[in-house]
Amino acid sequence: MANIITRRALMAGAGTGAGLLLSGCDKLIQNQSFRSLIYKEDEAHYQLQRGLSSHATLAPEYRRDQMSPVFRANGSINPGTPEYNGWVADKFESFRLKIYGLVNKPLNLSMAQIKSMPARTQITKHDCVEGWTAVGEWHGPTVGSLLKLADVQSKAKYIVFHCADHYHGAALPYYESIDMFDAFHPQTILAWAMNGSPVTVPHGAPLRLRAERHLGYKQAKYVIGMEAVESFAGIQGGHGGYWEDNVDYDWFAGI
Numbered sequence: 001m002a003n004i005i006t007r008r009a010l011m012a013g014a015g016t017g018a019g020l021l022l023s024g025c026d027k028l029i030q031n032q033s034f035r036s037l038i039y040k041e042d043e044a045h046y047q048l049q050r051g052l053s054s055h056a057t058l059a060p061e062y063r064r065d066q067m068s069p070v071f072r073a074n075g076s077i078n079p080g081t082p083e084y085n086g087w088v089a090d091k092f093e094s095f096r097l098k099i100y101g102l103v104n105k106p107l108n109l110s111m112a113q114i115k116s117m118p119a120r121t122q123i124t125k126h127d128c129v130e131g132w133t134a135v136g137e138w139h140g141p142t143v144g145s146l147l148k149l150a151d152v153q154s155k156a157k158y159i160v161f162h163c164a165d166h167y168h169g170a171a172l173p174y175y176e177s178i179d180m181f182d183a184f185h186p187q188t189i190l191a192w193a194m195n196g197s198p199v200t201v202p203h204g205a206p207l208r209l210r211a212e213r214h215l216g217y218k219q220a221k222y223v224i225g226m227e228a229v230e231s232f233a234g235i236q237g238g239h240g241g242y243w244e245d246n247v248d249y250d251w252f253a254g255i
């Protein structure tokens with residue numbers, strides 16, 4: 001079962017402001033109208049996990065000697081669009097992460113700006129529904145700290161992660177979403193390094209989500225935009241993510 005939060009983790013959360021914000025989000029989760037926004041098929045699991053895991057729980061973290069010698073790359077392994085190829089060619093100098101939607105300060109952040117922010121390092125287990133796992137080290141600012149920088153509005157209920165790739169030539173780009181509880185969870189980071197080096201193209205360069213209490217398909221690679229929304233009903237197929245729209249995977253996808 002999940003670990004009880006450690007004093008160290010609490011302090012890491014407090015350092016980014018996530019610790020304080022989490023208590024507010026916890027109240028939000030207890031609110032019935034907020035809960036009713038969650039899809040029915042996910043409802044039981046969502047409530048079960050939330051019930052067991054107030055905000056004071058963390059996904060297990062591992063030691064360096066427990067890391068997998070090989071971490072498989074899965075799904076899209078290169079967006080390959082002209083725009084993405086341009087970013088690769090200039091080593092992501094011209095890349096900008098957009099933070100927009102229900103925020104008071106929309107942001108366009110360069111990789112240099114993102115790399116200068118306080119970062120968290122975590123060694124966690126990735127769990128893909130296709131039946132494989134891998135333990136890897138991830139490093140980057142918390143999503144909560146980025147949202148604080150953008151002054152996210154209190155009416156935002158979800159963060160949508162827009163990606164640069166079209167999975168196997170799909171008409172619409174890959175995307176995923178998480179609720180504010182997970183957005184401000186201390187282990188939810190936008191990773192720019194993996195196993196001590198910048199995230200490579202197969203693993204989602206230059207930025208990929210790590211939301212450690214969720215399955216592999218929630219871990220959006222090639223993140224180009226973070227959009228704060230009240231509902232994802234109007235976004236693509238309306239189910240909050242590429243797989244959720246296309247093959248009926250659970251939106252919550254907790255582990």
Ligand SMILES: Nc1nc2c(c(=O)[nH]1)N[C@H]1C(S)=C(S)[C@@H](COP(=O)(O)O)O[C@H]1N2
Nearest residue numbers: 072073074075076128163174216219220221
């Ligand atoms: N943008 C994007 N993100 C994605 C995918 C994808 O195809 N495109 N695949 C998902 C799936 S199913 C898994 S298991 C992980 C794989 O991450 P990895 O390539 O770093 O192992 O990325 C997830 N995030």
Ligand SMILES: [Mo]
Nearest residue numbers: 128129216217
């Ligand atoms: Mo996956």
